Amino acid sequence: MKSLSSLSNYLSIFFLAAYFPFIQAETLNTNSGISFSVIQTAESSGTLEALIVDEGSFFNVRKLVHNAILVKHPKGDFLWDSGIGREIEDQMADFSFIEKQLFSIENIKPARDQLDDAGYSADELKFIIPSHMHWDHASGLEDFNGVPVLVQENSLKEAMAGKPPGFIASQYDSPEINWQTLTLNDINYEGFDKSLDIFADGSSVLVDLSGHTHGHLGLFLNLKNGKRYLFIGDTTWAVLGVEKNKSRPGFLKWFLNVDTDYNKNAQVIDQLHKFQKGNSNVVIVPAHDELQQENLPHFPNFSQ
Numbered sequence: 001m002k003s004l005s006s007l008s009n010y011l012s013i014f015f016l017a018a019y020f021p022f023i024q025a026e027t028l029n030t031n032s033g034i035s036f037s038v039i040q041t042a043e044s045s046g047t048l049e050a051l052i053v054d055e056g057s058f059f060n061v062r063k064l065v066h067n068a069i070l071v072k073h074p075k076g077d078f079l080w081d082s083g084i085g086r087e088i089e090d091q092m093a094d095f096s097f098i099e100k101q102l103f104s105i106e107n108i109k110p111a112r113d114q115l116d117d118a119g120y121s122a123d124e125l126k127f128i129i130p131s132h133m134h135w136d137h138a139s140g141l142e143d144f145n146g147v148p149v150l151v152q153e154n155s156l157k158e159a160m161a162g163k164p165p166g167f168i169a170s171q172y173d174s175p176e177i178n179w180q181t182l183t184l185n186d187i188n189y190e191g192f193d194k195s196l197d198i199f200a201d202g203s204s205v206l207v208d209l210s211g212h213t214h215g216h217l218g219l220f221l222n223l224k225n226g227k228r229y230l231f232i233g234d235t236t237w238a239v240l241g242v243e244k245n246k247s248r249p250g251f252l253k254w255f256l257n258v259d260t261d262y263n264k265n266a267q268v269i270d271q272l273h274k275f276q277k278g279n280s281n282v283v284i285v286p287a288h289d290e291l292q293q294e295n296l297p298h299f300p301n302f303s304q
């Protein structure tokens, strides 16, 4: 009997040891529970849908939005994009007359103002992750000086050498910006080659969507209630682009040069298109699609 008992002890230790990595992995992957809120910081004065996406309607006028997304996590909150910031008027002085008309925006309410008014302290923010550094995503960064800004190295490099209308250097020339280099792992997540599970709990996962700019990011938010979202920045401006597998209208690149690598971005759209077909439960959210975002919780309301 004694020997049987020690055998069973030995076996349980063996099994514990064998399963420990899995137990640990499971613990790490326990979604800690996140919620998010869309902070609408401005909207465009109106653009024909045909200018937003190839084969878009010439009769639909779209009012694209410029937003920051506040994500609440037990380990600390973060902002995805910063939206239009307090200094936008000065920043836009770098645009030509035509660019000013093309990018005309209204109903400007910077994220920092909305958070301050609601009594939300910026100290709660652990970091800010811009999907990319274009002017309409980086405009509010200096409103949060001191809060770490996480970007991939190639994204920051491109921004630092960037010119209007895509990039406005004065938006991120403050020495008080706390830059932190973000490095994604070579771990495939949902078919995307590179990823970073931000809190190591599966709740918030970054993937590389380079094409529109170098180091452009996408963000999966996986809520505890099973709802899933994929924020895709400017890969497409409207979800119609993903649904129909269409890029921005080709003629845009002749005078605006919107995409750093048009063809690479088209491949990302193709990948998203296929991903959406196989994962209809995931809500894909382009940064500026006002219709898609209408259904999302807006600050001060949060998702469950």
Ligand SMILES: [Zn+2]
Pocket: 132, 134, 212, 234
């Ligand atoms: Zn962009």
Ligand SMILES: [Zn+2]
Pocket: 134, 136, 137, 234, 287, 288
């Ligand atoms: Zn944008």
